[in-house]
Amino acid sequence: MKNKINVYLIEYAINAVLRQKYKSFFIVSVFMLLTFLLTSVFFITNSIKHELESTVDALPQIIVQKIKAGRHYDIDVSSVDGILEIAGVSDAVARVWGYYYFENAGVNFSLVGIEQYEKQYKNSFESIVEKFDLTHNEDDSFMVAGEGVYQTMQQNYYKEYFNFIKPDGTLKKVNLAGVFDSDTNLESNDMIVLSKETLREIFDIPESKATDIVVRVENPQEIQTVASKIKLMYPDTRIVTNQDLKVSYQNIFDYKSGIFLALFIVSLFTFFIIIYDKSSGLSNEEKREIGILKAVGWTVDDVLKEKFYESFIISFFAYTLGVGLALAYVYLFQAPLLRDVFVGYSQLKTRFELPFVFDFQTLFLVFLLSVPIYIAATIIPSWKVATLEADEVIR
Amino acid sequence: MIELKNISKIYDVNKNEKLIALDAINLTIQEGELVVLKGASGSGKSTILSLIAALSKPTNGEVIVDSKKISKLPDYFASIYRRDNIGFIFQKYNLIPTLSVKDNVLLPLIPLNPHADLVDEKLQKVMQRFNIAHKKDVLVRNLSGGEQQRVAIARSYVNDPKIIIADEPTANLDEKLSLHFIEMLRELKLLNKTIIIATHDPLFFNLDFVDREIEIHNGKILR
Ligand SMILES: Nc1ncnc2c1ncn2[C@@H]1O[C@H](COP(=O)(O)OP(=O)(O)O)[C@@H](O)[C@H]1O
Numbered sequence: 133m134k135n136k137i138n139v140y141l142i143e144y145a146i147n148a149v150l151r152q153k154y155k156s157f158f159i160v161s162v163f164m165l166l167t168f169l170l171t172s173v174f175f176i177t178n179s180i181k182h183e184l185e186s187t188v189d190a191l192p193q194i195i196v197q198k199i200k201a202g203r204h205y206d207i208d209v210s211s212v213d214g215i216l217e218i219a220g221v222s223d224a225v226a227r228v229w230g231y232y233y234f235e236n237a238g239v240n241f242s243l244v245g246i247e248q249y250e251k252q253y254k255n256s257f258e259s260i261v262e263k264f265d266l267t268h269n270e271d272d273s274f275m276v277a278g279e280g281v282y283q284t285m286q287q288n289y290y291k292e293y294f295n296f297i298k299p300d301g302t303l304k305k306v307n308l309a310g311v312f313d314s315d316t317n318l319e320s321n322d323m324i325v326l327s328k329e330t331l332r333e334i335f336d337i338p339e340s341k342a343t344d345i346v347v348r349v350e351n352p353q354e355i356q357t358v359a360s361k362i363k364l365m366y367p368d369t370r371i372v373t374n375q376d377l378k379v380s381y382q383n384i385f386d387y388k389s390g391i392f393l394a395l396f397i398v399s400l401f402t403f404f405i406i407i408y409d410k411s412s413g414l415s416n417e418e419k420r421e422i423g424i425l426k427a428v429g430w431t432v433d434d435v436l437k438e439k440f441y442e443s444f445i446i447s448f449f450a451y452t453l454g455v456g457l458a459l460a461y462v463y464l465f466q467a468p469l470l471r472d473v474f475v476g477y478s479q480l481k482t483r484f485e486l487p488f489v490f491d492f493q494t495l496f497l498v499f500l501l502s503v504p505i506y507i508a509a510t511i512i513p514s515w516k517v518a519t520l521e522a523d524e525v526i527r
Numbered sequence: 528m529i530e531l532k533n534i535s536k537i538y539d540v541n542k543n544e545k546l547i548a549l550d551a552i553n554l555t556i557q558e559g560e561l562v563v564l565k566g567a568s569g570s571g572k573s574t575i576l577s578l579i580a581a582l583s584k585p586t587n588g589e590v591i592v593d594s595k596k597i598s599k600l601p602d603y604f605a606s607i608y609r610r611d612n613i614g615f616i617f618q619k620y621n622l623i624p625t626l627s628v629k630d631n632v633l634l635p636l637i638p639l640n641p642h643a644d645l646v647d648e649k650l651q652k653v654m655q656r657f658n659i660a661h662k663k664d665v666l667v668r669n670l671s672g673g674e675q676q677r678v679a680i681a682r683s684y685v686n687d688p689k690i691i692i693a694d695e696p697t698a699n700l701d702e703k704l705s706l707h708f709i710e711m712l713r714e715l716k717l718l719n720k721t722i723i724i725a726t727h728d729p730l731f732f733n734l735d736f737v738d739r740e741i742e743i744h745n746g747k748i749l750r
C-alpha cells in the first residue's frame with residue numbers, strides 16, 4: 133500500500149495547478165511558446181539537412197566545364213571521347229542544360245535536356261524517359277516539369293504548354309507532358325526536363341557543343357585522380373567534383389545554422405530568465421502553504437513529491453502543446469515566416485516542400501532543455517522552504 | 528505521557544539581542560488529561576505548544592512523549608510524529624483558503640496514501656461531528672470565522688491523534704461561538720484525548736471537565 137502511486141497527492145497537485153489559474157496560464161503560455169519555437173527551428177533544420185543530404189548524394193561525381201578567361205563557355209561534345217579513354221572512368225555524358233529566366237513570375241527555371249536512348253546520368257531521369265515521350269519535332273515538343281514550375285505556370289495562365297523566348301526573339305511552344313515528383317525537392321522543384329534537341333533550339337546551342345560533361349567513376353576513391361587527369365588532358369576546363377559541391381552546400385548551410393543557433397540562444401535565454409524569476413523565491417502564500425502541510429504531518433519528501441507532480445504536469449502539458457503546434461506549423465502549414473528565413477538559400481521562389489523528418493532525438497533534446505530544468509527550478513525553492521522549521525514558516 | 532524536562536527556548540531577536548521565551552520549564556501531562564495553559568500575551572504559551580508538536584526545537588532540555596525524545600527527532604521523523612500523534616488547532620487556523628472544506632480536512636491523510644473508500648467515510652464522519660459537512664465543497668476563504676474554526680478542528684481530529692492542541696481557540700470568536708467551542712471540547716475530552724489549550728480567555732477558567740490549569744508568566748511556570 134505504501135509503494136502504490138498516491139492518487140490523493142496527484143489530485144492535490146492537479147488542484148494546485150488549477151487553483152493558481154493566472155500563474156499557471158502564464159507559465160504554460162510562455163513555456164509552450166518556447167518549446168514551440170525551439171522545436172520548429174529544429175524541425176526546419178532537420179528537414180533542410182535531410183533535403184541537402186539527398187541533393188548532394190544525387191550530384192554527379194565529376195563535372196567538366198569549359199573555361200575561357202575565367203568565363204564559362206559551351207564545351208565540345210567530342211571531349212567525351214577523350215575522357216572515356218581515361219582509366220577508371222565508367223561513363224561520360226555531355227549535358228545540355230541552362231537557366232531560363234521567366235520574366236512574368238520573376239523566377240529562374242532550370243532546363244535540362246535528355247536523350248531518350250542515352251544512358252541517363254541521373255536515376256530520376258530514367259523513370260521520366262520511361263514514363264513520358266519527349267520526342268522532338270518542328271511543331272510538337274514536349275516537356276516534363278517539376279512541381280514548383282507547374283504551380284508557377286498555372287498561376288500565369290499556362291495550363292498545357294509554355295512559350296519559351298529564343299535568343300533571336302521568336303517563340304518556341306513546348307507542351308507539358310507531365311509533372312514529376314522526385315525524391316529531392318530542392319533540386320527538382322524548379323526543373324524542366326525536355327529533349328536535347330528542343331533545348332538546343334531554345335538556347336541556340338549547336339550539335340557539336342554541350343553545357344558541360346558529367347563523368348562517372350567506377351571507384352569513388354579515384355574521383356580526385358580522374359579529375360586531375362581530365363585537367364591534364366583539357367587544360368582549358370574547370371573540374372568540379374561532388375566533394376567540392378558538398379563543401380559549398382555545407383558552407384551555405386553552416387551559415388544558416390548560425391541563425392538557427394542565434395534563435396536557439398535567444399529562446400534559451402528567455403527561458404532562463406523565467407527560471408531565474410521563479411527560483412528567486414516563493415510568494416508568501418506559497419511558503420505558508422508548505423509550512424501548513426508540514427505542520428499537519430507532511431514530510432519534506434511528501435512536499436517535494438507534490439511539487440514534482442505539479443511542475444511536471446504543467447511543463448509536460450506545455451511541452452506537448454508546443455511540440456504539437458510546431459508539428460502542425462512546420463509540416464502542415466510549411467512554417468510561414470520562419471521558413472523564409474531558413475529556406476532563403478535555395479534562391480528559388482518556386483514552391484519548396486519541407487519534408488517530414490521524424491526525429492525522436494530532437495523531441496528528446498527539447499524535452500531535456502525544458503521540462504527537467506523547469507521542474508528543478510520549482511523544486512529547489514520549495515525544498516529550501518520545506519526544510520525550514522515549520523513553526524517559523526507559519527507563524 | 529508528555530514530559531517537558533528543563534526546557535528553555537531562546538530566540539535571537541537580532542545580532543546582540545536574545546529573548547528568553549521559556550526559562551527551564553518542567554512539566555508533565557498525563558494521557559487523557561485536559562490542561563489549560565494560561566497567562567498574559569507573550570508569556571510563552573504558544574512556544575510550549577509548538578515544542579510539544581515538534582514544530583520547533585528547544586534551545587535546551589528535552590521534550591519526551593510516550594518515552595520518545597521528540598525534541599531530538601530529525602525533520603523527517605518529526606513530520607511522521609505529527610502525522611501520527613498531533614492534532615493542532617492554530618490560533619490563525621492555518622487553513623488553505625483556496626481549497627474546499629473537504630480538501631482542507633483531507634490534508635493530514637494524504638501522506639498516508641489512504642484507500643479511497645475509507646477516506647470518504649472518514650471525512651464525512653469528521654465533518655458531521657464538527658458540524659461543517661453541509662459546507663464541504665465551499666472554499667474556506669468564503670467561510671465565517673466560526674466555520675473556519677470548525678474546519679480547523681475537523682482537520683486536527685481527522686488523523687485520530689492522541690494529542691489535541693489548541694492555541695487561543697476563542698480569540699477570534701464571539702461569546703456564543705466560544706461557548707459552542709467549549710461544548711466541542713467537552714466532547715473531545717469524552718473521547719479520551721490528551722488536550723492542551725493555551726488561552727487567556729476567562730471562559731476557560733474553573734470548567735468542570737478541565738483537569739489542570741497551569742499559569743505561565745515570563746517563560747516560567749507559576750506555582
Ligand atoms: N520566532 C520568534 N522570534 C523571536 N521572538 C519570538 C518568536 N516567537 C515568539 N517570540 C517571543 O517569545 C515570547 C513568547 O511568545 P509566545 O510563546 O508566542 O507567547 P504567548 O503565546 O504566550 O503569547 C514573546 O515575547 C514573543 O515575542
Ligand SMILES: [Mg+2]
Pocket residue numbers: 569572573574694695
Ligand atoms: Mg500565543
